Amino acid sequence: MPRTPVALWIWYLGGTFRGFQRQAQGPTVQESLENALREVGVPAAVMPSGRTDRGVHARMQGVSLRLEAGDSAEALAARLPAHLPPDLGLCVARKPHPSFHAQWSAEGKTYRYRVQLAGTVAPEWRPYVMEVAAEPRLAPHDITPERFSELLRMAEGQREFSAFHENSSPRKLRTLESATLHALGGGLFEVILRGDAFARYQVRYLVGSALLTAAGQLPEEQWRAALEQGERIPGLKAEASGLVLWEVRYPAKLDPFTPAERAAPPGLPEGPPFLGAPEG
Template identity: 65%
Template sequence: MQQALEEALRAEGVPATVMPAGRTDRGVHARMQVVSVRLEAGDSPESLEARLPARLPPGLGLCRVRAPRSFHAQWSANGKEYRYRLWLGDGPVPGDLAPYALDVAREPGLESTGVRPERLVSLLSQATGTRDFIAFHEKSSPQKPRTLASAALHALGDDLYEVRLSGDGFARYQVRYLVGSALKVATGRLPEEHWRAALETGTAMEGFKAPAHGLVLWEVRYPPELDPFTAGERLHPPGLPLEPPFHFG
């Protein structure tokens, strides 16, 4: 989608490359991604906000264009929330949900209909706090302490669930390895002591990287004085596409 956004901006006389709050993997969805872009002399956020939506492809919406002082989409951020959708039913995931939720019973490497939600809740809760998540992310990301403020499981109806992870920052693939490895323990394919050792000491394990399509970057957070969104806009984002994956979240 970054390429589509940059093409739309160029068509409106904004040739600069955008700087996103963070890169998402191919196949990951983003609900409220934030980007920085330098406008040409004489242009304004208000004018661009009025012009740009007509240039955007389906599935890509524009919430707001604003110019907070001393703002940088990536370096000003102080937190993110990711959500990962899981289908825990015995039968196949319904067709309209299939592109946006992991079908655990039919996913190679998991293939289990015995995942209990309360088991997942217990495992995910062990991951909260400030720690080195080196066992759960690519080594290309800096190795440093990160804080996972909350990790919860929400029922969305029928057999659809959503893992919600909130923290001060996430390394590459960290969310996918956390969710996938918790599922691997819950299905009995990974001993829980390996999961605990990975969390407590960074010990490498044979984890599982959950597929990209179930993951949504839900929002990027900023200090109040820099936040480009009002509280109301965060609750009901203007310009948010109505089609999945946001309509059932």
């Protein structure tokens, strides 16, 4: 009998893990998830929508796997959560459309980045925020939300973003549909970036270099040239701790997750870093 495809929606707090992908020195999200699956009788390899780096969190990571004949997504959802570590959880397990693949079916992603521009970081937010005052290249300089927002908006559109990602990622056109800034109160702000695809470190270099430009430490001409011509700049890679993979989007006919689940994910922890905010 053929094995049963299953789509998982998992969340995790990245501070505990050395990234998503299994590696010699763990723990990683993949290692922890596959170990838990083996404990409940599922010796399966998992395929995510994409990798996240060390320290990056995920409110929604899509995962594909296959179950042995006779098992079901419903049965897996009942027995898996008790075997997951505290910083990794399951929101939904469902049998998807036969053509669904967590990575290749994805048509876009949304990332959110939290940054403390002024004031003091609240204790509950400290593990999940980049604090401008703690970054040597930014600390002595005033960064206004208006200027920061203006620079982020300049990054919207279709381009290669080659000045803002690692060489290990292929050079190709990517579309940043929106890059918006939202106040969360107390000097804490959230950047929401929505696009069709993101290269490795792209969000962190965009956010960090926009902050550097807003602080007057990178000329706007260089920021524009990096965006428009791909010219290399002495940019800033923002800390991993502030970054959340917020949502993975799939075509409606393939999406295994309902609009209601996307609006109010079942089993998602309350409090930082998974709090709602206006859409970008």
